[in-house]
Amino acid sequence: xxVLGIDPGSIITGFGVVEEVQGTLHALAWGAVRAGAKQPLxxxxxxxxxxxxxxxxxxxPDVVAVExxxxxxxxxxxxxxxxxxxxxxxxxxxxALPLVEYTASEIKQAVVGYGRADKAQMQQMVRxxxxxxxxxxxxxxxxxxxxxxxxxxxxxxxxxxxx
Amino acid sequence: xxVLGIDPGSIITGFGVVEEVQGTLHALAWGAVRAGAKQPLxxxxxxxxxxxxxxxxxxxPDVVAVExxxxxxxxxxxxxxxxxxxxxxxxxxxxALPLVEYTASEIKQAVVGYGRADKAQMQQMVRxxxxxxxxxxxxxxxxxxxxxxxxxxxxxxxxxxxx
Numbered sequence: 001x002x003v004l005g006i007d008p009g010s011i012i013t014g015f016g017v018v019e020e021v022q023g024t025l026h027a028l029a030w031g032a033v034r035a036g037a038k039q040p041l042x043x044x045x046x047x048x049x050x051x052x053x054x055x056x057x058x059x060x061p062d063v064v065a066v067e068x069x070x071x072x073x074x075x076x077x078x079x080x081x082x083x084x085x086x087x088x089x090x091x092x093x094x095x096a097l098p099l100v101e102y103t104a105s106e107i108k109q110a111v112v113g114y115g116r117a118d119k120a121q122m123q124q125m126v127r128x129x130x131x132x133x134x135x136x137x138x139x140x141x142x143x144x145x146x147x148x149x150x151x152x153x154x155x156x157x158x159x160x161x162x163x
Numbered sequence: 164x165x166v167l168g169i170d171p172g173s174i175i176t177g178f179g180v181v182e183e184v185q186g187t188l189h190a191l192a193w194g195a196v197r198a199g200a201k202q203p204l205x206x207x208x209x210x211x212x213x214x215x216x217x218x219x220x221x222x223x224p225d226v227v228a229v230e231x232x233x234x235x236x237x238x239x240x241x242x243x244x245x246x247x248x249x250x251x252x253x254x255x256x257x258x259a260l261p262l263v264e265y266t267a268s269e270i271k272q273a274v275v276g277y278g279r280a281d282k283a284q285m286q287q288m289v290r291x292x293x294x295x296x297x298x299x300x301x302x303x304x305x306x307x308x309x310x311x312x313x314x315x316x317x318x319x320x321x322x323x324x325x326x
Binding site: 069070075078080084087090092093099 | 253
């Protein structure tokens with residue numbers, strides 16, 4: 001099974017592709033779509049759409065995993081994140097792929113074994129589980145890989161398909 | 164000049180097309196994309212994308228007008244609205260059309276002549292300005308027509324191009 005994780009953001013959207021073969025995880029690719037903080041909003045949304053559509057086509061995953069978002073710091077932050085996340089989810093819909101969502105604590109639990117682990121601990125575990133020499137960069141890509149690992153570790157148990 | 168207004172929403176997204184010919188406004192079309200409250204999020208986003216893309220292609224406007232959103236009631240509302248609005252704006256970017264944004268009070272000022280007018284007053288003025296027998300339905304379509312009228316009334320003055 002091949003899972004593409006996405007960590008949507010209005011400036012940087014991370015992605016990472018993890019495949020499980022006979023119980024072993026392999027990182028096939030990771031990276032980020034840099035929408036550019038100074039770009040107009042329309043151009044940023046188009047970059048996210050084009051970049052993620054390309055990644056989905058290139059890596060042809062069985063399923064896409066994304067962190068479920070409940071809150072944001074404030075309504076303005078939530079609105080901006082929502083724009084980027086909506087476009088990211090649209091690429092999944094247009095590729096006719098299933099989407100699974102996990103909460104931040106479910107991802108930490110699945111990757112680190114502890115739902116309140118901090119980001120640094122989680123990124124170290126992503127590195128270790130994927131047998132990489134360094135933590136994948138940027139951090140958004142590591143977070144996307146974590147979402148993908150979470151799905152492979154908990155497949156069919158905690159993942160709630162939203163489509 | 165032909166303007167297509169959009170009123171994005173996660174359940175109903177209104178649109179309306181207004182053309183100005185020698186100082187007279189004409190309503191060419193209005194309607195709504197009903198994403199369905201009970202549909203999964205991915206399916207709703209895809210319906211918004213497909214429906215608006217179709218309207219943009221069918222009506223081929225010179226510019227798209229949308230209400231600028233600063234706040235939402237709370238972060239959760241803002242996040243959900245943001246998903247729909249992001250997808251709506253992406254259709255504009257993918258159609259390579261310019262987008263203009265106006266605040267709610269700018270739209271009321273331009274349509275009613277009073278920035279604190281209520282929704283009912285604004286919808287009555289939309290009906291009157293477009294010489295329609297009844298208020299366009301659903302309300303989301305009337306709001307979208309109002310955004311389009313606002314741009315035609317204030318073109319080049321208050322509209323802030325975001326792309």
